[in-house]
Amino acid sequence: MKRIISYLKPYLPKMTIGLLIKFTGTIMDLLIPWILAHMIDKVVPQKDIKLIIYWGLAMVFCAALAIVANITANRMATRVAAETTRKVRHDLFEKITYLSCGQIDNYTVPSLVSRLTSDTYHVHRMIGMMQRLGVRAPILLLGGIIVTISIDPVLSLVLLGIQPFIFLTVFYVSKKGIPLYNKLQQSVDQMVRALRENITGVRIIKALAKTDYEKDRFASVSSEVVKREKKVGMTMALTNPVMNLYLNYGLTGVILMGAYRVNAGLSQPGVVIAFLTYFTIILNAMLSISRIFVLASKGLASFNRIIEVIDTPEDLTIEDIPPTPSAYHIEFKNVTFSYHKNQANLRNISFSLKKGETLGIIGPTGSGKSSILKLLLRFYDTDEGEICINGRNVKSIPRKELHKMFGIVFQNDILFADSIAENIDFGRGLPLEKIMFSTDLAQAGEFIDTLEARWNHRLTNKGSNLSGGQKQRILISRALAANPEILVLDDSSSALDYKTDAQLRNSLNQHFEDTTTVIVAQRISSIMHARHIIVLEDGEIIGSGSHQELMKNCKSYQEISISQMGGASLD
Incomplete structure (x- = not known):
């Protein structure tokens, strides 16, 4: 919780203003049933049309102010949630980029992808919901109880009597929910892994006619996700029906006791009507609070997974x-x-x-x-x-x-969905002359000149619109472009013909005689x-x-x- 607060701290002024606006709108919602009770019991018996219009306009004003305030506060809450989640996502992405290979192996890439996507989405929903309903629902609940006690303490005893049962239910469901959400996210990690493997290896899967096998494997992983989702869903689904049960029993009790008290002259019809309205407000507030606990359970489980990575010590x-x-x-x-x-x-x-x-x-x-x-x-x-x-x-x-x-070409290196020049430059701000020179050295200039856009030719993801030899020459160009002190080539010429390979070696000998080179090769x-x-x-x-x-x-x-x-x- 302290870490969430630390992320929210820069937005506390904006959140405070939003909460004050939300508080104002919620108070307006609470005033409307009280005004209605006052009109029925005090104003209508006077038979003064001006007073009725006056109090009616007061109700309209309260309703309009409540709508405007709630919409404004919700928009502010959405912006705070988006900005906070952006910061969390940025910190997580930055941390992932600095994790050692051993740490990435321990977390696994699918798990990190899941934390960066679905987990941050759950955190976003939690922060937004806590601002929208986290203020409104408790105020409606406590305010409704206070007002009902003030207008009829006896009827309020029915409401107060069911509160312990409600809180025990929420506590039990929340305690069970967080661990279940953790297990669910672990299953999602496994599903993401299977999906990435299938997408990456789609060609070999089709070539070896293993589509049915992979479908069965994915179905098994997906079934595990569904199984855990059902378990979480069934646990969290207890909240709303049980809440409705408690509060409907309470509503029935209020009606019976209210009818008895009105008949005995101990209460007034307007009070009972207002009490029923407040009871409905309290019912909705309790249901909202149960939703908050569900989303908070999911959000906290996801946030803990994110913080686990962010707090990973550098090894x-x-x-x-x-x-x-x-x-x-x-x-x-x-x-x-x-x-x-x-x-x-x-x-x-x-x-x-x-x-x-x-x-x-x-x-x-x-x-x-x-x-x-x-x-x-x-x-x-x-x-x-x-x-x-x-x-x-x-x-x-x-x-x-x-x-x-270093200038490096790995065995299974990556080209991005960008131009050839940008793939070679790789964000280093190299002049085009250096890029052109490196492509000539890497024997890539010949095929680049045949492209209509030449160095601005746009590659698809992983360079799939190039041949294997063309990709390797672009990757070698990237390694050479910044004139590295050490050149590392990991099986980087396996797709080159012998003539091109020899020309590449000659270029390196002529122009990189002071560069120490380490070559891993199969040939x-x-x-x-x-x-x-x-x-x-x-x-x-x-x-x-x-x-x-x-x-x-x-x-x-x-x-x-x-x-x-x-x-x-x-x-």
Whole structure:
């Protein structure tokens, strides 16, 4: 609750004005039945038409003021709810962007998507409803009770007698509801995951005729959501019928007792009519309060899920490790790493690169090639050993400074639904000349010139309107555009033909001779000209050296070379 208040604090002046306006409108609603009772019991018996018109106009004025005040307050509440939710959503999105890869793995992407969308929507509804009904309903409830006590204390005893039952019901349902909503949101996370997987893999699902299988899998996840929704719905649905039961019993009691008291001359007809009106107002107020508790239960459960992410402590903190003089640009010193901390994915990885040198990494799938790059970029921290750049441990380099050193093409990289130029620039404000130069180096200029809009050609999401080779060349252009200190290419030429791949290597050698390059590849032709090559298997280096040295000393490398090139040593 303190965190919600902290988000609402900047809007307290606006909320205070809105609540005062809402309070005024609610008081006007409470005055109308009192005026009606006064007219029936006091004004009408006088048979003075002017007094009747006067009090009638007073009722019209109260009704008009109530409508205007409630509409104005509701509009202000909506703006506050929208602004507050925007701030919560922004903070959550910002936090997600700074989560480490390990933390994202723990939360899972579908869960984070769900928190950023449906959970923030529930928070929005809760904040808006609390301002609209959270003030009006309690005032109508308490004001109605106070007025009824003032006009007939005896009849009020019926109303007061059912209040404990009402509050116990609301308390019980709310206590049960919040945990159920938490479980429901977890099921929604699972459904979002299944949906994302199906949308992302729709081509392979169709190609392998697995549509029915995926339908069954989604139906299973969806059924779990429905099951939990039913449980939550059935629990929360108790509120309205039980409230109606209590208050209708009370209304019946008021009518019976009111008829007896009027017949005995202890009360007046106008009082009973006003009392019935107030009872209806109190009934609606109690139903509104029950709705508030339902939405508050859902909103608080969602807000807690959001705050769980926002309050996640940073696990990749900057450590005060003094730099040491080094002749090497990049150093891995006996690095061991495990994703799940139960079995090492990398063991005792050591290599050193001087500035401008190229390292090639090759090995079977799952051998740990991409893991080395993730550690170099400090997406994860090592379990043992250290990684240094220019003699500085990567744990001591601020994240923004570290990542600015790199130009990167990942194995499954992303192109956005924007122009080619914007995809290459990536918000860095690069001049068009640099963008054009980088596309020429990446061998992308040739196909871009064939497009009608050239660099303004708009890509679809994930670059699906380009071929695989064209996408890779655009991604390489992005990595080269800012003239990086370290270039990382993770299987980035797999879709390129051998000629284009060779032209790309020549461009890098000519224009990026001072850039240290790390290339992960499946093809020996992509790395055989690197000064240093390491061969990985099961997370360990089983061979290192130049192409010629590995052809003599590393059986695994020889086998790869024979399978790809017949063992030839290309120049």
